[in-house]
Amino acid sequence: LKVTITEVPVPVSYGPAFEGERVRKDDVYLECGGGKTPCFELVRIAEMDDVEDGKVEVMGPDIKDVQPGDRLPLGVVVEVAGRKMQEDYEPILERQIHHLVNYAQGVMHIGQRDIAWYRIGKSAVEKGFTLEHIGKILHAKLHQDFGAIFDKCQVKIYTEEDKVKELLGVAQQMYKTRDERIEGMTDETTEIYYSCTLCQSFAPTHVCVVSPERTGLCGAYNWLDCKASYEINPTGPNQPVAKGETLDERYGNWKGVNEFVEQASRGAVSSYNFYSVVYDPMTTCGCCECIAAVLPMCNGVMTVNREYMGMTPCGMKFTTLAGTIGGGNVTPGFVGHSKYNITQRKFIVGDGGLKRLVWMPKMLKEEIRERLIKRGEEIGIPNLIDMIATEEQGVTEDEILPFLQEVGHPALEMESILG
Ligand code: SF4
Ligand code: ZN
Structure with missing residues (x-):
């Protein structure tokens, strides 16, 4: 079955118009990463049976548990499954997180991999934005833009320090493996x-x-x-x-x-x-x-x-x-x-x-x-x-x-x- 989603279920305005928008220091409700807390994002392939399409879990404190200006560690893990999905596509889906999260008004995203940096502004929180919405955005938009290569997608969001650090190690190992696939190819022999x-x-x-x-x-x-x-x-x-x-x-x-x-x-x-x-x-x-x-x-x-x-x-x-x-x-x-x-x-x-x-x-x-x-x-x-x-x-x-x-x-x- 193919899932078609056109609406992005978030309580803030959403679209490319908000991509370049910054969330300034004084307007930050929650900040993750940016060198201040451990933070990473990872897209990985999973077995069909292990993915429940559309499921978003936040494991650890969310917006309701923090005070304005607080920081949390953050791990965003997107699991995708489908017959056409390949490991080679993981980095491509992962790189989309940057602009997809940025499209949300009042939310700022910079960087990628283990140097990602999220800021959720007070204005977004006032409208009801929570960490769960990051998962909702990724599920909806990845389906919309890349639905041809996978069938199911679920998102796990971790905010507990121990767990984030543990999974960060796993993610870094995967980044390393991906980087090293290119080893051995040369510019001279590539037209x-x-x-x-x-x-x-x-x-x-x-x-x-x-x-x-x-x-x-x-x-x-x-x-x-x-x-x-x-x-x-x-x-x-x-x-x-x-x-x-x-x-x-x-x-x-x-x-x-x-x-x-x-x-x-x-x-x-x-x-x-x-x-x-x-x-x-x-x-x-x-x-x-x-x-x-x-x-x-x-x-x-x-x-x-x-x-x-x-x-x-x-x-x-x-x-x-x-x-x-x-x-x-x-x-x-x-x-x-x-x-x-x-x-x-x-x-x-x-x-x-x-x-x-x-x-x-x-x-x-x-x-x-x-x-x-x-x-x-x-x-x-x-x-x-x-x-x-x-x-x-x-x-x-x-x-x-x-x-x-x-x-x-x-x-x-x-x-x-x-x-
Ligand atoms: Fe593409 Fe990365 Fe270059 Fe941006 S920085 S244009 S995502 S390769
Ligand atoms: Zn860039």
């Missing part, structure tokens, strides 16, 4: 890349072009995901892009890609490079997991992840960086990228690659430790990981330079980063 314009509602000139060795900057879409999304929805936001003639091998610049980007950005961006932060980097939107920035004095590059709240050696915190460069423009010297991309072989390879990396937050280093060590070995600098400064050495270029000199960081010996 078709995929676009993603899902974020244009927030950043109208932003176009991600996703190649095997450069995953989407949100971290949620790699080349395989875009390909699967195109197969499900051939007129959707992920289109095949024939890369065409190579215009610049070092920086990753292709004629076919440029033509696509120019058209998809409505003329705003006529060319960008896949492998550079210095010269015409890709456009950046507000979803990026990390932002890389050039550090001229250190002759290198730093990167900072969304969860790191402190100051960075480029003089800006993540939020300021995202606010400055996340509007969908090309900003030489700065570029958004995924965490996974740091250890992909093409990471800023035009600027010298991973050995340009001179600073990153300690938490990010720990998170990608295993792969970072492996990549260091691959490029012949097995102890690179220990040469990259963190906030422990400093948060200004002046503070970290002596450390880089002491450990003999390779960036200091490279050609000038500014050419």
